[in-house]
Amino acid sequence: MQQLIYxxxxxxxxxxxxxxxxxxxxxxFNNLExxxxxxxxxxxxxxxxxxxxxxxxxxxxxxKSENKLxxxxxTRLKNIIENNKSIxxxxxxxxxxxxxxxxxxxxxxxKIINNNYAKKFNFLTxxxxxxxxxxxxxxxxxSMGIIGxxxxxxxxxxxxxxxxxxxxxINARLRNTNYFGTLGxxxxxxxxxxxxxxxxxxxxxxxxxxxxxxxxxxxxEGILIGTxxxxxxxxxxxxxxxVKLFNDMSNLGYVYVVKNLDKDxxxxxxxxxx
Amino acid sequence: xNKPLNILFLxxxxxxLQIFVFNNISFLGFINPYIYIIFVFLYPLKENRIPFLxxxxxxxxxxxxxxxxxxxxxxxxxxxxxxxxxxxxxxFRKVVTDYxxxxxxxxxxxxxxxxxxxxxLIHHLIYFSLANFSFNNISNVFLNTIYSSIFTLLLYFxxxxxxxxxx
Numbered sequence: 001m002q003q004l005i006y007x008x009x010x011x012x013x014x015x016x017x018x019x020x021x022x023x024x025x026x027x028x029f030n031n032l033e034x035x036x037x038x039x040x041x042x043x044x045x046x047x048x049x050x051x052x053x054x055x056x057x058x059x060x061x062x063x064k065s066e067n068k069l070x071x072x073x074x075t076r077l078k079n080i081i082e083n084n085k086s087i088x089x090x091x092x093x094x095x096x097x098x099x100x101x102x103x104x105x106x107x108x109x110x111k112i113i114n115n116n117y118a119k120k121f122n123f124l125t126x127x128x129x130x131x132x133x134x135x136x137x138x139x140x141x142x143s144m145g146i147i148g149x150x151x152x153x154x155x156x157x158x159x160x161x162x163x164x165x166x167x168x169x170i171n172a173r174l175r176n177t178n179y180f181g182t183l184g185x186x187x188x189x190x191x192x193x194x195x196x197x198x199x200x201x202x203x204x205x206x207x208x209x210x211x212x213x214x215x216x217x218x219x220x221e222g223i224l225i226g227t228x229x230x231x232x233x234x235x236x237x238x239x240x241x242x243v244k245l246f247n248d249m250s251n252l253g254y255v256y257v258v259k260n261l262d263k264d265x266x267x268x269x270x271x272x273x274x
Numbered sequence: 275x276n277k278p279l280n281i282l283f284l285x286x287x288x289x290x291l292q293i294f295v296f297n298n299i300s301f302l303g304f305i306n307p308y309i310y311i312i313f314v315f316l317y318p319l320k321e322n323r324i325p326f327l328x329x330x331x332x333x334x335x336x337x338x339x340x341x342x343x344x345x346x347x348x349x350x351x352x353x354x355x356x357x358x359x360x361x362x363x364x365x366f367r368k369v370v371t372d373y374x375x376x377x378x379x380x381x382x383x384x385x386x387x388x389x390x391x392x393x394x395l396i397h398h399l400i401y402f403s404l405a406n407f408s409f410n411n412i413s414n415v416f417l418n419t420i421y422s423s424i425f426t427l428l429l430y431f432x433x434x435x436x437x438x439x440x441x
Contacts, residue, residue: 012324013323013324013327013356014356016324016327016328017327017352017356020327020328020331020348020352021349021352021353023331023345023348024331024334024335024338024344024345024346024348024349024352025345025349026345027335027338027344027345027348028343028344028345028346028349028404029344030344031342031343031344031345032344032407044339046339047339047340050293050340051340054294114340116341116342117300118300118303118304118306119343119405120405120406120407121342121343121405121407122342123342125342159342186410187406187410187411188411188414190303250300250303
């Protein structure tokens with residue numbers, strides 16, 4: 001017994017160091033896995049609140065470019081409405097009732113209050129949470145394209161796993177075709193993501209647009225991602241295509257969180273045992 | 275530097291500087307200084323190291339909360355906090371009775387430089403290896419370590435130069 005107490009006395013600093021090191025390493029390993037880090041994340045009351053305050057000050061700098069983006073998006077949406085109007089008037093005189101029409105997605109506007117892009121595992125924080133109907137595994141997009149997937153929520157904040165995270169896997173396809181692959185990030189350049197496993201017979205050209213494929217329950221079909229910047233042809237097993245993002249991930253303001261209303265139904269169908 | 279209030283002030287100011295200023299610099303796209311490790315350099319040497327280890331760990335952990343990095347900052351600052359005494363003995367040749375009188379300011383520049391550079395490099399190497407978390411782009415880890423260390427050290431030495439001369 002005395003030996004034991006003597007041992008603890010002698011090595012108490014080292015043992016204390018080991019204890020703290022164990023805690024921090026456990027938190028690190030947990031954080032690397034999607035959905036596991038409930039404890040350390042920037043979406044809790046304290047960190048989220050402080051980031052919101054800091055962001056309220058700094059957002060004035062970006063108001064001009066934010067307005068320009070919104071105006072561009074408005075123009076695009078108005079053009080779509082005009083196109084639809086002419087179709088409705090010329091082909092069919094019945095007006096589609098938007099309540100009876102089966103709606104698949106709802107959009108919630110949110111503001112990014114913390115943005116990372118220089119690390120290997122990047123996360124964003126947005127100022128909407130469970131009180132506004134944000135849940136896990138919802139798509140986050142803006143007018144220029146995809147941003148990420150929500151992975152942790154609190155009452156009024158949510159953490160988003162950015163597309164610039166080495167754990168991100170998103171279904172993507174070549175525009176106007178059905179050739180699809182998996183979009184990931186190698187952690188090097190925040191402007192470029194990698195599309196892998198796309199079939200060899202797909203007619204890929206540099207400059208072609210890549211968009212979301214709609215083969216998951218998270219992202220709606222046809223949301224913009226980027227253009228092909230480099231095609232890795234050769235005898236490698238992986239058919240890697242480099243995609244330059246439309247979004248400047250270092251300069252993000254307002255985003256939309258997309259909720260898929262059919263998600264539970266699709267999941268139940270695919271995994272009836274869960 | 276021995277009063278608890280001063281240490282609390284140092285803790286909080288380094289914390290907020292790191293979170294709201296230095297985490298957002300991204301010089302050339304990816305270079306950030308990690309100046310919060312100055313806490314390890316400036317905390318007074320004491321016989322009982324448990325509070326020091328605990329404070330260093332807490333500082334790292336709070337920064338982790340803000341930067342969504344799990345426990346990487348906490349682990350890397352904890353490592354240099356534990357190793358500090360070894361390097362103090364190695365570079366300054368101090369024994370236990372010297373601890374209360376030890377001040378980084380009163381030591382010669384050469385010794386201080388060696389001490390600070392070694393601890394900074396160790397911290398940054400651990401931090402970037404854990405942040406990368408694979409052997410895939412190991413050269414990137416070393417490059418990041420060197421660039422960020424230069425940035426951190428520049429800020430540290432400029433800071434000490436400015437604050438010691440203004441008195």
